[in-house]
Amino acid sequence: MSVDAASVPLPSDKEFRLFQQLIHARLGIFLPDQKKALLSNRLWKRLQACEVKDFAEYYRYIQSPQGGMELNTALELITTNETYFFREQKHFDFLRDDILPGLKSKGQRLFRVWSAAASTGEEPYSIAMVLADRCPVSWELLSSDVNAKVIEKARLGIYPELRIRYIPQNYLHRFCRKGIGPQAGNIRVNQELRQAVDFFTLNLHEDFPDMGKFDLIFLRNVLIYFENDNKVKILERIAKCLAPDGLLFVGHSESLHGLTPYFAPIRPAIYRLSAR
Ligand SMILES: C[S@@+](CC[C@H](N)C(=O)[O-])C[C@H]1O[C@@H](n2cnc3c(N)ncnc32)[C@H](O)[C@@H]1O
The missing domain is CATH 1.10.155.10 (Chemotaxis receptor methyltransferase CheR, N-terminal domain)
Incomplete structure (x- = not known):
């Protein structure tokens, strides 16, 4: 030493x-x-x-x-748990403006989303706010991380006010409560939203349990920590969890280029599952 x-x-x-x-x-x-x-x-x-x-x-x-x-x-x-609400805003705009409005006309009854490296919950709660606001059909949101401590924090849904500046004002009013007394200076995501997200621990490096197929998977700012061999294995498992035409969101500094034939880019850091 x-x-x-x-x-x-x-x-x-x-x-x-x-x-x-x-x-x-x-x-x-x-x-x-x-x-x-x-x-x-x-x-x-x-x-x-x-x-x-x-x-x-x-x-x-x-x-x-x-x-x-x-x-x-x-x-x-x-593990590095850096995250914040509405990180990489364009993904949330795309979800709100391009994905959700078309669901009903496609005849979709249930929209399923998985936030697969959720950290302390800011990402899944940002998704949940958009879904609760704009999703025209029933939805399910699963949210996991390898780190049990961050998942505990995510379930609690309590955040310092300093960390909420990117939550749109109308969502802040609708989905968050201001802390009082010992919780002054914090906000808490409201109960309706907390209960809408299913939190659990999952190691991307191990086999996944059967979770059914997802329409959308957020796998953002986590692949960056893995070597290419492991990225490929994780992407294979992720591909199996996506519905036909399902979408994968990765971090804006991450690229799947040259890693896998399973995904075709459609926007920056957004990939569609392609025929295998
Ligand atoms: C930098 S945070 C990203 C959080 C969020 N996705 C975002 O983009 O803001 C990376 C997260 O990946 C998780 N992570 C690291 N290795 C993992 C693994 N093998 N399986 C699942 N999650 C993992 C960490 O615990 C951490 O919470």
Whole structure:
């Protein structure tokens, strides 16, 4: 273990390899060598809390039968959960203006959406607001993440007011409640919307349970963390979950180019399932 400029002890090369392999095996995320400081920043407090002397001892602990809970905590700390309401606004405009209005005339009775890396819930609640406002047919919204802690937060639906600036005013009035007393400074997504979203944990890196077919899958700002081999495997599983003509939304900095024959681009960061 060595100490970097900001005095956060860094893992040795050997220790880093152990975590690199573990994180890759469990999450499908490959931490490149230059991410030593990130690993340390995220886990150092846990080493102290567990009273272990270095990363090697922490590694042995989380791999031991008693360390199962701590392993989950470590993996949760590694995932990057950055998100916000109505992130990449064009996707929500497309949903509202181009997808939803045509559903009834197509004879569709139920519209099914999955937010597959939902983080703390801002993405699925943004989708839910648009669906509750504009979807002309019944809808279902499933929402998952590998990190059980963020899913817990998503279920609660409580957010600091500072983080809600992109929620349109009319949606804010209709779907959010202002906190009072100890919750002053927070808003809470209303009960109707919270109950409309089905939250659960799911690791994209493992086989998916049978969830039926979706018309729309949001898989945004998560593929970026995986190597190409894993991206391809995930995209194959995602393709199987899409209805014919179903759409996949990825993050605007992500591209499926050269990865899979299953999807054809129709807009920036929007793909249609193509014949397989
Ligand atoms: C940067 S956030 C993106 C949140 C949201 N989709 C957005 O675009 O704002 C990435 C999320 O992917 C989740 N994630 C990372 N690895 C995952 C995996 N193997 N399976 C499922 N979710 C994963 C993380 O826990 C995190 O919440």
